Amino acid sequence: MKTFGNISILNLRKIGFLAGSKIASLSVLPTFDWAVEMAKREDVAIVSGFHSKIERQVLEFLLKGKCCIICVLARGIYKRPVEPYIAAFNSGRVLFISNETDSITRASKETCHRRNEYVASISDKLVFSSVTPESSLHALIHSPKPIKLI
Numbered sequence: 001m002k003t004f005g006n007i008s009i010l011n012l013r014k015i016g017f018l019a020g021s022k023i024a025s026l027s028v029l030p031t032f033d034w035a036v037e038m039a040k041r042e043d044v045a046i047v048s049g050f051h052s053k054i055e056r057q058v059l060e061f062l063l064k065g066k067c068c069i070i071c072v073l074a075r076g077i078y079k080r081p082v083e084p085y086i087a088a089f090n091s092g093r094v095l096f097i098s099n100e101t102d103s104i105t106r107a108s109k110e111t112c113h114r115r116n117e118y119v120a121s122i123s124d125k126l127v128f129s130s131v132t133p134e135s136s137l138h139a140l141i142h143s144p145k146p147i148k149l150i
Contacts (some may be wrong), residue, residue, distance in 0.1 A: 009070060022132065031130075046068070
């Protein structure tokens, strides 16, 4: 595991957030409401790959708030903070994690699957937004950890 950023964030309560690429329209507003509430909290870190469209939209809310963010990459680790993380990174609210080699510069289905499993493994609780039975995330819903479906 390679890290870049504030490693002490790992000591916070970690809530994993995963959402598929196909999202039900009825899930969008509840997901954004959840993100707004999480953004207000300083006692948690939201863990995600922030890769799917709704995950990136949730990230926008989180970056405007106070919570910490753990971005698990499905590629090699960053060498410097990237947009849109720079301000939050500079204030110590961001940690990047990668289990991939630096030679992997683009996410693939395989590395995304490994990333999602890692997000689930380090999280104290998992939150899913609109996961269908066809989604690759569906298997993670059966995790022994507390789960919330939005």
